[in-house]
Amino acid sequence: QTVVTQEPSLSVSPGGTVTLTCGLSSGSVSTGSYPSWYQQTPGQAPRTLIYSTNIRSSGVPARFSGSILGNKAALTITGAQAEDESNYYCLLYMGSGIRVFGGGSKLTVL
Amino acid sequence: EVQVAESGGGLAQPGGSLRLSCAASGFIFSTYDMHWVRQATGKSLEWVSAIGSAGDTYYPGSVKGRFTISRENAKNSLYLQMNSLRVGDTAVYYCARGMQGGFDTWGQGVLVTVSS
Numbered sequence: 001q002t003v004v005t006q007e008p009s010l011s012v013s014p015g016g017t018v019t020l021t022c023g024l025s026s027g028s029v030s031t032g033s034y035p036s037w038y039q040q041t042p043g044q045a046p047r048t049l050i051y052s053t054n055i056r057s058s059g060v061p062a063r064f065s066g067s068i069l070g071n072k073a074a075l076t077i078t079g080a081q082a083e084d085e086s087n088y089y090c091l092l093y094m095g096s097g098i099r100v101f102g103g104g105s106k107l108t109v110l
Numbered sequence: 111e112v113q114v115a116e117s118g119g120g121l122a123q124p125g126g127s128l129r130l131s132c133a134a135s136g137f138i139f140s141t142y143d144m145h146w147v148r149q150a151t152g153k154s155l156e157w158v159s160a161i162g163s164a165g166d167t168y169y170p171g172s173v174k175g176r177f178t179i180s181r182e183n184a185k186n187s188l189y190l191q192m193n194s195l196r197v198g199d200t201a202v203y204y205c206a207r208g209m210q211g212g213f214d215t216w217g218q219g220v221l222v223t224v225s226s
Contacts, residue, residue, distance in 0.1 A: 034211020038155070045204060046147075046155065052130045052210035089155050093211040097168030099145075099157040 002026050004092050006102035010040060012080045012109055020105050021072040022090030028071035034093040035073030038068060041066045046089065077107075085109040112136040114188075114205045115218045119220030122195050128222060131209050132188040132205030133173040143208030148164065148201035151218075156201075160208065172201075195224045 003025040012018035022035055029035060036051040048057040050066035053073065063079045073092070077084055090102045128168045132144070144214055146158040158223040159179040167179050178191040200223050206213035 035211075036212025036214075040155075046210070048209075048214050048216070051212040051214060055210070056216050057209075088172050091155075091157070092214050096224060097160055097162075097166070099160070099211070100146075100170075101155045101157060104154045 002094065004090065004100050006088075006090060006105045007041075007097060009106045009108070012077065012078070012084075012107065013019040014080060014082060014109055016080050017076065017078045018073045018080060018107065019092070020077075020088055020107070021069065021091075022092065022102050023072040024092070029068065029073045029092060035066065035068075035072065036074075036091045037064075037075045038089045038091065038094070039084075040089065041086050041098070048086075080109050081110050112207070114207060114215055114217040116203060116205045116217045116220040119203065119222045121223045121225065122192075123226055124197055125197050126194060126224075127191070127193045130190040130192070130203055130205075130222070132190075132217060134148070134186045134205075137207070139181075139186040143182060144179075144188045145206045145208055145213055146177075146179060146188075147204045147206055147213070147216075148199075148222075149204070150201040151197075153201075158203070158207055161188070163205050176222060182205065184190065192222070195222075200224045 005023045037049045040048040042045040054066040122128045129206040161179045176194045204219045205217040207215040
């Protein structure tokens with residue numbers, strides 16, 4: 001069974017840039033995987049940041065951007081702020097209507 | 111404003127059943143794919159089911175044959191019928207509107223606890 005991989009934890013300094021990635025245990029992520037990204041703080045519902053690789057959801061600041069880097073999907077935060085400290089999850093479309101989430105990345109801003 | 115709101119959570123016994131509902135507002139419900147996503151305490155998100163605008167349905171192996179997603183467009187409502195519940199189904203269940211492979215709008219979630 002294919003697993004969606006994310007870095008378990010990352011850190012970034014305030015104002016800095018960080019890239020979170022989303023890969024597959026077998027194979028490559030492409031635009032056809034329709035990668036999407038979600039932010040979640042403990043006790044809250046997820047919030048959509050990016051869908052279909054690089055489309056920012058309504059109200060999402062421009063410092064969040066999505067792309068394909070090599071064989072992975074990527075979420076880049078440029079100019080990180082303290083409020084960006086959260087858990088981030090990616091979702092990939094596997095075909096035949098099936099979606100799979102990654103295990104999540106915990107981002108610390110310090 | 112685009113909104114979805116879940117209801118129907120609660121306590122169920124192993125082997126029992128529960129039906130979740132999701133009320134949608136602020137958009138033309140019938141034209142969107144809709145999904146259920148769950149999250150056990152301290153765990154990642156898990157996609158649970160999807161229903162297309164044409165009524166086609168999809169499930170991961172973990173719930174296939176036990177859960178049934180349905181929709182009633184006249185009532186702007188989405189449902190998840192959960193049968194043969196297991197302790198491992200305990201989670202917060204979210205309703206989400208589909209958008210180009212992923213989701214763009216989430217509800218606040220409803221807690222389902224499966225315990226004897």
